[in-house]
Amino acid sequence: MSAGDVTYSENQNGDDASGKLLYQLEQKLERIGERLNPILVKEVRQALKSRMFVIVFALMLIFGWAWSIFGVLLVLSPGVYYNPGGPTMLCGYFFVLAVPLIVAVPLMAFWSLAGERDDGTFELVSITSLTARQIVTGKLGSAIVQMIVFSSALSPCIAFTYLLRGIDIITVFWVLGWTVLISILLSFFAICFATISRSVMWQVFLSVVLVLAFLIAGFSWSSVVVQTLFYGSLPVETGEFWVMNLFVMMMYLSFCLLFTLAAAGKLSFPSDNRSTKIRYAMIIQQLLWVGWMIALALQERDPGVFLVFASCAGFYWLVMGALLSGESPQLSPRARRDLPQSFLGRMVGTWFNPGSGTGYIFAVTSFLGFILVTAFFEITIAVGDGINWSRSRGFDNRLMFAGLAWAYLTTYLGIGRLILLFLRRFYQLGIVASLLVQVILLVLGILLSASAQVLVNGFQNNDYTALQLGNWAWTLAEASDSRGRLPLEVPILIFASAGVVFFVNVCLSLPEIKAVREATPDRVIEEEKELHPERFTEKGGPANPWSDDPSPGSGAEKPSSPEG
Amino acid sequence: MNRPMIELRRVHRFFGDTRAVDDVSFEIPAGEVFGYIGPNGAGKTTSMRILATLDVPTYGDAFVDGFSVVNDPDRVRRRLGFMPDYYGTYANVNCTEYLDFFARAYGLIGRERAKSLKYVMDFTGLDGLAEKPIRGLSKGMKQRLCLGRAMIHDPSVLILDEPAAGLDPRARIELRRMIRSLASDGKAILISSHILTELDEMCDRVGILEQGTLLATGSVADMQDGMRATPQVGDPSMTEIHARVLNTGASLGHWLADRDGISHVVVDGEIVRFTYAGDRQAEAALLREMVLAEFPVVEFAARTKSLEDVFLHVTQGVVQ
Incomplete structure (x- = not known):
């Protein structure tokens, strides 16, 4: 039925009860x-x-x-x-x-x-x-x-x-x-x-x-x-x-x-905040993942569960981190209007702000959080079972595996982001390019390490050596294997490089981290007052630590943007 | 508050090395039809797309009813109807379904939507074709449908990119009537066209754009007036005048040649063309003298330039 056919007569009554019922049903529909x-x-x-x-x-x-x-x-x-x-x-x-x-x-x-x-x-x-x-x-x-x-x-x-x-x-x-x-x-x-x-x-x-x-x-x-x-x-x-x-x-x-x-983020206007809600969804997924991991570990009493879940989480944060660190480092004035501005709000909320630097830090710290929670629960479950957790079967390997996975994630994502920042000086690159750069880096990490080993040791020696530093796949496999022989210098170098790359990236992300809220234009407030006068109250004041100062002109008196 | 309905403030848009729009600023108040003229590739469509929130400027900003197109696109969209230079119609839907979809998309519900649909159908003359599939419509009817789509939510600003392209003379006249009618309802209208005679009759003001730069803006009359004193040769401060007298062209030519301030007298049968250094008062005095000297004057006018003349004069025909 086309819209032109719709009738809006209020007086129409059915002659009998069933007719009336049908009429009401039609109106409802x-x-x-x-x-x-x-x-x-x-x-x-x-x-x-x-x-x-x-x-x-x-x-x-x-x-x-x-x-x-x-x-x-x-x-x-x-x-x-x-x-x-x-x-x-x-x-x-x-x-x-x-x-x-x-x-x-x-x-x-x-x-x-x-x-x-x-x-x-x-x-x-x-x-x-x-x-x-x-x-x-x-x-x-x-x-x-x-x-x-x-x-x-x-x-x-x-x-x-x-x-x-x-x-x-x-x-x-x-x-x-x-x-x-x-x-x-x-x-x-x-x-x-x-x-x-x-x-x-x-x-x-x-x-x-x-x-x-x-x-x-x-x-x-x-x-x-x-x-x-x-x-x-x-x-x-x-x-x-x-x-x-x-x-x-x-x-x-x-x-x-x-x-x-x-998908909605990709279709939305360029100045929209496309990222914050996606990051909330990622945190929800992480919480679900952690919850199910703990439930399964309690059910199975098998520490191997942690290794499987950590591997999946590492892969997840690698992909998401590559996409997030591919975001534009420029924060639009529109997105700035809704930035948190109280102390606690900025402490927690800054990492949910759109941007390449915050995206990188968000991915890296989220995975670190996952590892810490995993380690905590593994220890708790071991203690609950009366097992000396430090001597529990394969604990060292699992800890080393998780730590190295985090370090590799931090290093590769960080290097990928730095390359992208450099390339963006010359070309317009999006998040797909970021993902591509990351894939190339990961493949190169394996190929270059393997080539170096072949050049130095020839084809005879197939054992793991420190030359496989960049080979994340072999190093992680070696770390998770209780019979693996990981040279001591390898984890030290990997953690050191992760620290350096993380530090450089954080320094380059300072403009994003220091971004503050921008005042909402008067014209917008004027219209909001016309459309929603009930949202503008005389007395203000933060209702909780996350609320904003009600200082005039700060934009704090504006309710959350109606378009989200 | 008397704010312009459309305002471009130092808008720049670069595509690599190409400066599609280069520092363009102008304002359009409510109820005005503003014509946007320029050769192909001048940056008309790009700046219109920026206003329609389909693109963002590299620098600068544009405003619709005081709202930034960059930072408040949602508020801009509620006030704006855009008709691009393509139809943008769907397969497998008829005219009513098409307009009904856009009415719903603009948040119109119930009676409000039905009323809006009826108004637009009547206004565009599509009421007889309501159930006709869009693919069966003529070019002119599709243009009407697209205009209907742009105005379905009763926007206060209309941006029309080449709306008259491909229309027959009758359809063009009807489109002109529609646009004037919309302007008289208080809508600010930005319209681009290659058919300059169309804009000449339709627009209150025009802006001439070339290579992304706005070369001139003003009312059509002012622009023509501003160029009326510019003859092809000689002193640019002089006005080119033509006069028609019955059977005494040669005598008038001699009479004029003897007078001060008059030069370049050309006689062409009954028509005499000359340049004259004087303002409008002096022109009126000269005409009075001609009549008193018993020349049978039937025409006397400073040669005004058409919008096409203005366009050709201002632009250099450079495309990028």
């Missing part, structure tokens, strides 16, 4: 429709009429019907009363549904945003009152609507499999539920990818990368589903199964949040 994300409304209107959707939908129906006939002939043999045909039928329908859900829908989400950025319509949308986050969630909402349409079309077939032997309702829901969730995550990922570049050449390249990634994800998930349906069953009666699902779900949601904020 209309009101809900008014509040829907405009992008979602537009995208659904467009997507459901698009040729690609129609083709994919038609193909899915054809293959669904074909499998229904073929599958029935295959499984409904005379042995139907004792042969379990459910898994076979469900597996077939899963494949029919997985292709549109895991490949087509995320790819359509990618092209929807990339296409708009290419043909200029995105520019027209970006100058409306819609926020970047609304644009991202609207696109995702449209992808979810398509998923619902695809799933609904096959739902009678899937319900039919439940009537057959060998399949239970939990398995059906588990398989389909996670397939939809994976499709949503991949759609988030695709939308994030679409924000990377506006160049057609890059978009074609990125779409090829995405298709490959979707295929890999599809094959991986399919193998899990096939394994579950044919060679095992879901251990639904055990607590671990549900705990594991909860863990995956929580990490899943945190990554969805991160992807949304990242």
Whole structure:
């Protein structure tokens, strides 16, 4: 129904109760429709009429019907009363549904945003009152609507499999539920990818990368589903199964949040604060990670858990650190308006401010925090178990591994940031370039160390030597191995270089760290007073240590910016 | 407070070594149509995009209703309608759906949105094509649709980049009428066009841009007036005048040649052209003398220059 058709008559009454009820329901739905994300409304209107959707939908129906006939002939043999045909039928329908859900829908989400950025319509949308986050969630909402349409079309077939032997309702829901969730995550990922570049050449390249990634994800998930349906069953009666699902779900949601904020950040106006919320999301992920690590360590009583979680955390902070230290070191006046200005606020909040230097320090200290928390809990658990923690099995190795991982992270991220700062004098470089510089550095670290060892020792000596100082992979492997032979000078040199690089980076980050709040322009305050007079009270004063001084003209009297 | 609706304050925009916009400043008050003239690559679109919050200046700032386009783009966007030099339409939607989407995107809900849609449809004359798919619209109708999109949220500032490009004469006249009507509602309008005669009739003031630099600004009449005393040859302080007399062109030529302050007399049948060193009062006195000398004068005018003349005079035809 077009907007022009909407009637807003208040006097219309139904002749009977049911008519009145229908009328009220329609009014309610209309009101809900008014509040829907405009992008979602537009995208659904467009997507459901698009040729690609129609083709994919038609193909899915054809293959669904074909499998229904073929599958029935295959499984409904005379042995139907004792042969379990459910898994076979469900597996077939899963494949029919997985292709549109895991490949087509995320790819359509990618092209929807990339296409708009290419043909200029995105520019027209970006100058409306819609926020970047609304644009991202609207696109995702449209992808979810398509998923619902695809799933609904096959739902009678899937319900039919439940009537057959060998399949239970939990398995059906588990398989389909996670397939939809994976499709949503991949759609988030695709939308994030679409924000990377506006160049057609890059978009074609990125779409090829995405298709490959979707295929890999599809094959991986399919193998899990096939394994579950044919060679095992879901251990639904055990607590671990549900705990594991909860863990995956929580990490899943945190990554969805991160992807949304990242995509919205890329789409937002250059002077916007694109980074602070992303850093909050990273801290949430870190807290979740720490929480699950501790829970698992308490459950398993295996210190090896710490090593696995620390490795993952190191990799995570390496990627995030590379992206954060690739931010622009210039803080826009708009972003400066919301900087913390009380002592405690600046102490804690400065590292959440956008900027290359604060990003680097944020990543490095966050990983250090993770290591310290890990060490603390390992000791606590050991003490709780009555074990002398300093002599507990492999503690030294784990501590050395974590320390060296932090030192390598600090050094490589720091050097990468310094290179980027130098290159930015000549070229305009973004966060993708920062990531690229980091990858090159990490590869060079391995290659140069290996080459040096070959040049000095020849091909005969394959043992670890101090020449592998830059080879983070071998050094860390050596550190984590209880039989490893790490020369004493190696950790000393690595920690020293980390200290030097960190110091240089902190010195270069001083302008960012010292940035102070900028007063909100009078014109903005004037309009805010007109729009929200209730937010401007006569008496001020900080309500807590994080609040700001209510000094006039400091901008403190301004409430948080309505546009966030 | 009487603040300009649009203000560019020393705006610079560099793309590498190219100075797309180089120190441009001007103001546009409410209710004024400001024409932006310049050859291709002069920096018109770049500065319009900066105003529309689609780009940021390298130095300087621009303001819409007192809000900075760099630091308060959200507030600027609420007050601004932008019509770029491309259509920016979607496939698979009709005119109503298209406008409805933008109305929603500008936060219009319920009756307010329905009212706004109806007004825009009426204003742009698209009401008869409401359900027609956009891909089936003519160029002129698409331009109307895009103008409708730009004004769907009733902005106080309109920025129109080449809105008349590709339109037939009737559509151009209608567009001109629409723009004048919007200005009379108090909207500040910045409009660029290559069709200078269009701007001549539509704009209150114009700005001439070349190689990113604003060479001249002022009302069309002032600009023409400022150039009326500049003949092609001779003293630039003299006014070029042409007079038409019935059957006595040659006599008038001789009569003028004998008078002080008159030079370069050229007789072309009934038309006599000459340059004259005098102000408007002196011109009026000369005309009176011609009439008293019984010359049958039917035309007497200082040769005014068209906006095209002004444009050609001010610019050098250099592109970057």
